[in-house]
Amino acid sequence: MTDYDEMLSTVGRHLRPNEIRKLTSLLGRGEVISFAAGAPSAETFPLAELTEIAARVVREHGKFALQYGPTKGSSTLIDSVVSTMQKRGVHSSAAAIILTTGSQQGLDLVSRLLMNAGDVALVELPSYVGGTIALHNAQARLIGVRQDQGGLVLADLRDKLEAAQAAGQRVKCLYTIPNFQNPSGVSLALERRAEIVRLAEAFDFLILEDDPYFELYFDEDRAQRTPLAALNPERVIYLSSFSKVLAPGLRTAWVQAPPALAAKLELLKEGADLSSSVFDQAIVALAVREGLVENRLPMIREFYRVRREAMLTALEQHAPPNARWTKPTGGFFLWMEVAKEIDAKKLLPTAIESGVAYVPGQPFFVDDSGANTLRLAYSKETPEAIATGIARLCSLLHSAA
Amino acid sequence: MTDYDEMLSTVGRHLRPNEIRKLTSLLGRGEVISFAAGAPSAETFPLAELTEIAARVVREHGKFALQYGPTKGSSTLIDSVVSTMQKRGVHSSAAAIILTTGSQQGLDLVSRLLMNAGDVALVELPSYVGGTIALHNAQARLIGVRQDQGGLVLADLRDKLEAAQAAGQRVKCLYTIPNFQNPSGVSLALERRAEIVRLAEAFDFLILEDDPYFELYFDEDRAQRTPLAALNPERVIYLSSFSKVLAPGLRTAWVQAPPALAAKLELLKEGADLSSSVFDQAIVALAVREGLVENRLPMIREFYRVRREAMLTALEQHAPPNARWTKPTGGFFLWMEVAKEIDAKKLLPTAIESGVAYVPGQPFFVDDSGANTLRLAYSKETPEAIATGIARLCSLLHSAA
Numbered sequence: 001m002t003d004y005d006e007m008l009s010t011v012g013r014h015l016r017p018n019e020i021r022k023l024t025s026l027l028g029r030g031e032v033i034s035f036a037a038g039a040p041s042a043e044t045f046p047l048a049e050l051t052e053i054a055a056r057v058v059r060e061h062g063k064f065a066l067q068y069g070p071t072k073g074s075s076t077l078i079d080s081v082v083s084t085m086q087k088r089g090v091h092s093s094a095a096a097i098i099l100t101t102g103s104q105q106g107l108d109l110v111s112r113l114l115m116n117a118g119d120v121a122l123v124e125l126p127s128y129v130g131g132t133i134a135l136h137n138a139q140a141r142l143i144g145v146r147q148d149q150g151g152l153v154l155a156d157l158r159d160k161l162e163a164a165q166a167a168g169q170r171v172k173c174l175y176t177i178p179n180f181q182n183p184s185g186v187s188l189a190l191e192r193r194a195e196i197v198r199l200a201e202a203f204d205f206l207i208l209e210d211d212p213y214f215e216l217y218f219d220e221d222r223a224q225r226t227p228l229a230a231l232n233p234e235r236v237i238y239l240s241s242f243s244k245v246l247a248p249g250l251r252t253a254w255v256q257a258p259p260a261l262a263a264k265l266e267l268l269k270e271g272a273d274l275s276s277s278v279f280d281q282a283i284v285a286l287a288v289r290e291g292l293v294e295n296r297l298p299m300i301r302e303f304y305r306v307r308r309e310a311m312l313t314a315l316e317q318h319a320p321p322n323a324r325w326t327k328p329t330g331g332f333f334l335w336m337e338v339a340k341e342i343d344a345k346k347l348l349p350t351a352i353e354s355g356v357a358y359v360p361g362q363p364f365f366v367d368d369s370g371a372n373t374l375r376l377a378y379s380k381e382t383p384e385a386i387a388t389g390i391a392r393l394c395s396l397l398h399s400a401a
Numbered sequence: 402m403t404d405y406d407e408m409l410s411t412v413g414r415h416l417r418p419n420e421i422r423k424l425t426s427l428l429g430r431g432e433v434i435s436f437a438a439g440a441p442s443a444e445t446f447p448l449a450e451l452t453e454i455a456a457r458v459v460r461e462h463g464k465f466a467l468q469y470g471p472t473k474g475s476s477t478l479i480d481s482v483v484s485t486m487q488k489r490g491v492h493s494s495a496a497a498i499i500l501t502t503g504s505q506q507g508l509d510l511v512s513r514l515l516m517n518a519g520d521v522a523l524v525e526l527p528s529y530v531g532g533t534i535a536l537h538n539a540q541a542r543l544i545g546v547r548q549d550q551g552g553l554v555l556a557d558l559r560d561k562l563e564a565a566q567a568a569g570q571r572v573k574c575l576y577t578i579p580n581f582q583n584p585s586g587v588s589l590a591l592e593r594r595a596e597i598v599r600l601a602e603a604f605d606f607l608i609l610e611d612d613p614y615f616e617l618y619f620d621e622d623r624a625q626r627t628p629l630a631a632l633n634p635e636r637v638i639y640l641s642s643f644s645k646v647l648a649p650g651l652r653t654a655w656v657q658a659p660p661a662l663a664a665k666l667e668l669l670k671e672g673a674d675l676s677s678s679v680f681d682q683a684i685v686a687l688a689v690r691e692g693l694v695e696n697r698l699p700m701i702r703e704f705y706r707v708r709r710e711a712m713l714t715a716l717e718q719h720a721p722p723n724a725r726w727t728k729p730t731g732g733f734f735l736w737m738e739v740a741k742e743i744d745a746k747k748l749l750p751t752a753i754e755s756g757v758a759y760v761p762g763q764p765f766f767v768d769d770s771g772a773n774t775l776r777l778a779y780s781k782e783t784p785e786a787i788a789t790g791i792a793r794l795c796s797l798l799h800s801a802a
């Protein structure tokens with residue numbers, strides 16, 4: 001018998017499953033109303049248009065779109081991304097952009113580029129598990145920073161920076177999802193964004209700004225969503241994606257980084273996969289050029305806004321008095337804190353039996369807190385199912401408390 | 402000014418460009434006959450059929466094929482890969498297979514899974530640069546093993562294993578491309594395969610068997626191509642791909658590993674990109690099911706056989722007396738050794754001016770030898786262009802010697 005454990009690298013020995021994905025893969029069947037999966041609704045996919053576009057890409061551009069392509073990605077699509085970034089208020093250029101296989105690959109490449117074993121990455125409490133796993137796989141030490149209704153709490157951020165400094169630890173980056181955060185649904189207040197960028201200079205760290213939900217806002221307060229990259233592009237590596245506004249199965253996203261770092265990311269990506277799908281990038285490029293993303297955004301925003309509304313209404317109606325929840329102004333998620341004595345992980349099997357599923361909050365906390373919290377995604381169920389599901393969940397919370 | 406170098410990890414500071422890709426990206430334009438790019442010919446892509454299949458996948462399966470999918474990849478395609486592996490004589494199961502973004506991602510994931518900084522990976526002299534870069538990015542120490550017309554020289558392999566052992570170095574793996582090797586075009590002799598698998602047991606290392614060209618043989622001697630994974634699946638991580646037999650732009654490949662390691666690779670891939678393109682996998686799955694790969698293999702083999710023939714014939718006719726070259730029995734590449742005083746890297750600009758391009762051999766050698774060698778790909782030019790290009794090259798070699 002071969003002893004495979006003995007063969008593994010340190011990274012290989014410390015791999016952790018993504019608890020959230022493990023869980024959501026068990027769901028979505030049968031009678032269960034699921035608030036678990038953090039995915040866009042397939043009802044927002046433009047199937048008719050993509051049928052046409054996919055066929056056209058093979059027929060008219062197949063000799064290139066089916067061949068090997070540049071590591072950075074399709075230059076047509078990169079040009080579109082540059083305009084998108086500029087519309088978001090961020091100075092951009094083709095030299096700053098790398099197309100990736102979803103933002104997950106961007107998180108992985110950036111983590112590998114920056115982190116040595118033991119280097120500190122500050123992350124939000126709670127934070128997106130895909131981000132913390134990428135940092136963990138680069139052997140980073142993860143330190144959590146508290147959030148409130150306005151996102152990262154600056155006093156706690158300063159405390160953590162000073163504590164790390166005092167302990168002689170190198171803080172390389174802060175990982176943040178400033179808009180409609182996954183999992184909490186809160187957004188980072190504008191004045192805090194400016195201060196965080198100043199702290200990055202003062203404490204010499206980089207900001208990983210993960211912004212997949214930028215376009216999925218439910219009100220028009222654009223200034224509030226100002227990317228940190230717009231405030232100081234030199235200190236920010238910015239990630240965004242076509243997954244939520246077109247289709248995640250095409251796995252097309254981008255990283256914008258200071259060009260010196262983008263060039264390094266390109267080299268790392270060359271060794272990681274040569275390039276992402278050339279074909280999918282050609283499809284996305286054509287879809288963007290034909291206005292398929294831009295023109296459908298109002299419909300997509302309305303689609304999720306109605307569902308957010310349904311969830312908030314049902315919660316107001318049914319939630320037990322000791323429960324609290326966030327009021328997201330965009331994105332897919334709402335965060336709920338329930339009675340202290342309730343362990344959301346332990347309650348889940350009963351919930352599923354009762355016909356409703358959610359994600360327990362604890363795996364999103366790098367300090368293992370949050371046992372009495374849960375993430376509710378309103379992105380995939382109908383408004384009617386959301387109302388029914390929340391009623392089921394709240395009835396359960398009432399009896400559990 | 403931000404000092405980005407100071408921000409980088411050890412991996413980030415030691416990234417190396419893929420010399421081959423740097424070079425080939427400059428070529429392929431104008432009047433130059435290029436033997437540089439190691440890519441399949443776009444003439445082998447089934448454009449009409451894929452137009453139909455891509456449209457069908459969106460229209461009929463879009464709600465799944467455009468959504469997030471499992472990290473391991475499409476279960477339909479995994480089932481097909483399991484039969485493919487069994488046809489190649491390798492015991493297989495779904496638990497052993499992970500679909501990847503090209504074999505490059507497989508090489509990267511496996512390298513990260515196994516290698517700690519300083520662990521030894523033995524590689525062929527010369528070897529595929531994508532493989533050595535993936536190992537390098539995992540901070541492996543690369544040690545070269547000589548090849549002759551029968552592939553890896555066993556005496557040299559034993560010497561290197563014993564030397565590493567004596568030096569207290571941990572040899573974690575041997576990276577080999579046993580069939581129609583990129584870049585040399587040689588195949589590993591059958592009796593050597595059996596002995597290498599025995600050495601893996603004796604010296605406790607794993608074999609990374611990179612086999613993208615398995616189906617692209619020009620003669621029928623099937624036993625000769627027996628995968629090392631067929632001889633001892635417990636010691637072999639096997640990689641193969643749809644890039645050369647369908648289309649590389651779909652970036653769909655697979656790793657077969659002992660299930661205990663496949664489960665670890667899946668966890669690592671989850672952090673690396675969540676999954677490869679779900680859409681492309683659905684296309685490849687349907688293409689395979691409709692026989693589009695299988696049925697077109699005889700045509701594809703003949704396509705490359707004719708080009709190999711054209712190159713060999715032209716070399717016999719024009720090559721200078723001191724030149725030697727391999728006679729590949731499959732794949733895309735032929736390897737040439739020219740007069741000792743010729744530096745193929747220095748000669749390249751003159752060659753391009755004369756209207757012919759190749760890849761200098763040195764970047765393929767981890768010991769920096771091979772200045773007077775070059776790789777000639779016959780995969781992308783017509784037989785007529787091959788004849789003209791070889792005549793140009795040989796005339797240049799005559800005057801340079």
